[in-house]
Amino acid sequence: AQSVAQPEDQVNVAEGNPLTVKCTYSVSGNPYLFWYVQYPNRGLQFLLKYITGDNLVKGSYGFEAEFNKSQTSFHLKKPSALVSDSALYFCAVRASNTGGFKTIFGAGTRLFVKA
Amino acid sequence: DAGVTQSPTHLIKTRGQQVTLRCSPKSGHDTVSWYQQALGQGPQFIFQYYEEEERQRGNFPDRFSGHQFPNYSSELNVNALLLGDSALYLCASSWRLAGTNEQFFGPGTRLTVL
Numbered sequence: 001a002q003s004v005a006q007p008e009d010q011v012n013v014a015e016g017n018p019l020t021v022k023c024t025y026s027v028s029g030n031p032y033l034f035w036y037v038q039y040p041n042r043g044l045q046f047l048l049k050y051i052t053g054d055n056l057v058k059g060s061y062g063f064e065a066e067f068n069k070s071q072t073s074f075h076l077k078k079p080s081a082l083v084s085d086s087a088l089y090f091c092a093v094r095a096s097n098t099g100g101f102k103t104i105f106g107a108g109t110r111l112f113v114k115a
Numbered sequence: 116d117a118g119v120t121q122s123p124t125h126l127i128k129t130r131g132q133q134v135t136l137r138c139s140p141k142s143g144h145d146t147v148s149w150y151q152q153a154l155g156q157g158p159q160f161i162f163q164y165y166e167e168e169e170r171q172r173g174n175f176p177d178r179f180s181g182h183q184f185p186n187y188s189s190e191l192n193v194n195a196l197l198l199g200d201s202a203l204y205l206c207a208s209s210w211r212l213a214g215t216n217e218q219f220f221g222p223g224t225r226l227t228v229l
Contacts, residue, residue, distance in 0.1 A: 004157075036220075041222075042222055043220035043221050043222045044158070044205065046219070090158070096214075101207070101209050101214075102148070102171045103218065105159070106157050108156070
């Protein structure tokens with residue numbers, strides 16, 4: 001069965017400092033991995049994805065994520081946090097061998113960036 | 116180009132009632148998925164439709180049903196509402212032949228069951 005774990009309910013970081021939001025996953029076969037961000041009373045907004053190839057993927061708003069197959073992790077990172085990055089972040093996985101778009105989401109990590 | 120749209124924005128129902136939520140996919144997309152996001156949780160996959168048929172289903176009871184129309188828009192129906200059905204219901208669209216692509220999400224419908 002597919003699953004996603006986001007071990008931190010909340011991450012606090014000062015503006016200008018680097019940030020990391022952790023994610024580990026479990027899926028049979030090769031995973032498609034995604035990060036989405038959700039602002040209050042809004043739907044989910046796509047940030048980046050890993051499908052294949054380079055383990056470091058770059059996405060919107062300066063975010064990047066590193067795929068680590070041996071650790072089954074896909075941590076989200078940003079070199080310098082902004083106050084406007086404060087939001088709810090979701091890691092998600094889709095099994096590549098089942099077809100379709102069924103996607104399993106983690107419980108979310110709330111990022112708080114202090115000025 | 117309009118993104119994914121959902122209606123209504125908010126809805127209040129009482130236990131035992133039935134509700135219908137609507138979704139119009141992003142232009143060019145033919146696949147619609149529905150998710151339930153309870154307060155403080157991540158979205159949970161309900162089901163996916165393309166070519167007017169349910170193709171994948173998550174772990175939700177038969178009280179949850181759907182429909183897709185020839186113009187690719189979709190409805191989510193929930194019968195015999197329970198208090199636990201209170202959640203944000205998200206619609207996501209995609210193009211079936213682009214299986215590696217991300218889904219585009221609508222703003223959601225907030226359902227409150229009293």
